[in-house]
Amino acid sequence: MQSLYSNGLENIYDEMYQTFINYEEEFQFYSKIIKKHNKENVLEIGCGSGHLAKHFIHSTIDYNGMDLSNDMVKLSQKRNPTGTFHKGDMTNFYLNKTFDSVIITARTTSYLLNNVSVQKAIKNIYSHLDKKGIFCFDFIDANRFFKLIKDGKTIIHNAETRNTTYSRTSFMKPKITKENFMFQWDAKYYEIKNKNHTLITEDQSEVRAFTINEWQLFLEINNFTVLEIIDRKSYAFDTYVVVAQKQ
Numbered sequence: 006m007q008s009l010y011s012n013g014l015e016n017i018y019d020e021m022y023q024t025f026i027n028y029e030e031e032f033q034f035y036s037k038i039i040k041k042h043n044k045e046n047v048l049e050i051g052c053g054s055g056h057l058a059k060h061f062i063h064s065t066i067d068y069n070g071m072d073l074s075n076d077m078v079k080l081s082q083k084r085n086p087t088g089t090f091h092k093g094d095m096t097n098f099y100l101n102k103t104f105d106s107v108i109i110t111a112r113t114t115s116y117l118l119n120n121v122s123v124q125k126a127i128k129n130i131y132s133h134l135d136k137k138g139i140f141c142f143d144f145i146d147a148n149r150f151f152k153l154i155k156d157g158k159t160i161i162h163n164a165e166t167r168n169t170t171y172s173r174t175s176f177m178k179p180k181i182t183k184e185n186f187m188f189q190w191d192a193k194y195y196e197i198k199n200k201n202h203t204l205i206t207e208d209q210s211e212v213r214a215f216t217i218n219e220w221q222l223f224l225e226i227n228n229f230t231v232l233e234i235i236d237r238k239s240y241a242f243d244t245y246v247v248v249a250q251k252q
Contacts, residue, residue, distance in 0.1 A: 021164040021171050021194075025240045026111070032060035034237075035108055035141065038248055039066055042139050042232075044105035050095045050130075051113035055081030055088065062088045071098065096125040103135045109142035112244060115212040119185065120223075127227045131251060138251045140229060143237065143244040147186035147214035150242060151179050154188060160241060163197075170197040171205075175241075186214040220247055228252040 035057075039047055045067060052058050052070030054077055061068035062085050071091040072078050078092045091100060095109065096117070107130050117123045130140055157178040164171045172195045180187040190210045195202040221231055229249040237246050 021162075021166070021173065025162060025164065026056075028056040028060060031057050031110065032064070034246075035110070036061070036064060036066060038141055039106050039108075039139065042106070042248075042250075044139055046104050047106045047108055048100070048104045048133065050093075050107065050109045051111055052081055052090065053077055053111065055084040055090070057110060058085050058088055058090075069100070069104070071095075071100075096122045096129065098129055098133075100133060103133050104138060105135055106139040106141065107134060108140075112143055112145055112239075114142055114144045114215070118187070118211065118213050123223055124227070127223060127229070131227060131229070134251045136251065139232075140224075140249045140251065141246065143239070143246045144220065145212075145214040145242070146245050147216050150214050151186065151188070153242065154178055162241070171195065172197055172202065180211065183211075186216070187211055188214060217245060224249045 035047075045065075046069075047061065047066055048069045048071060049057065049061070050071050052072045055070065058068060058070045058081055069089045069091065070078075070081055071093045072081065073092070073094055075092050078090045081090045082088065091098070093100070095113070117126055127140075134140065154177045157176065160175045160177070162173045162175070164173075173192055174195070175190060175192045177188055177190050180189055188211075190212050191208065192210070193207040194205040196205055197203075217234060224231055224247070228251065230252055231247060231249050233248040235246040235248070237244055
C-alpha cells in the first residue's frame with residue numbers, strides 16, 4: 006500500500022513483497038506474452054522496487070521501468086545499476102521515446118479511481134507505443150471480488166525475511182455510495198518480535214475494481230483491440246490480465 010512507498014518504508018515494502026510475489030513466475034508470465042507477439046522492448050509502469058526489472062534486465066528484452074514514487078525509483082536503480090528507470094505518473098508522463106510493449110503490473114490499475122484518469126492513462130500509453138504495440142495489464146475483477154468483501158473481509162499476510170517477521174492486516178469493504186466499483190482498503194503493518202506486534206505504519210486507501218466489459222469499452226474507444234483476457238491466480242485474490250494491441 007502507498008504508505009510503504011517512500012520515507013524509508015520502501016525498504017520494508019521491498020522485504021515484504023518478496024514473500025508475497027514470485028518474481029521469477031511474474032517474469033516468465035509477462036515475457037512469454039511479449040515474445041509471443043514478437044516484441045523486443047517493454048516499459049513497466051509501477052515497477053516498484055525493481056525485482057521484476059532485474060529479470061527483464063538480464064533477459065533479451067530491453068527494459069524501462071517507471072514508478073510514481075521517487076524513493077521506489079531510487080531503490081530500483083540501486084538494485085539494478087544498469088537499468089533505466091523513470092519517475093512518472095501513468096496518467097501524465099512523457100518519456101520522449103516509444104516502446105513495443107507496455108505492461109502495468111501488481112494491480113496498479115486499482116489506483117485509476119475515476120474514468121477521467123483511466124482515459125488519461127490509456128491515451129498516454131497509446132502515445133508511447135509503436136504501431137501494433139502491445140498493452141498488457143492486470144486488474145481486480147469487481148464481479149468476483151465484491152462477492153468476497155460485500156460484508157467486509159479481513160486478510161492477514163505474514164512475511165518472514167532476514168530473521169524479521171512482518172505482518173499486514175487488511176480490511177476491505179465496498180463503497181457503494183461511489184459511482185464506480187470502489188472499495189475501502191485499510192491496512193496496518195506490524196513488525197513482530199517475541200510475539201509482540203509493533204505498528205510500523207497504516208493506510209486508509211480508496212481503490213477501484215473493474216469489470217471485463219468496462220476495460221473492453223475503455224480500450225475500444227481509445228483504438229485498442231483486445232487480443233486476450235487471461236484468468237490468472239495471484240497473491241491474495243485472483244485477477245484478470247488483458248492483452249490489447251494498438252490499432
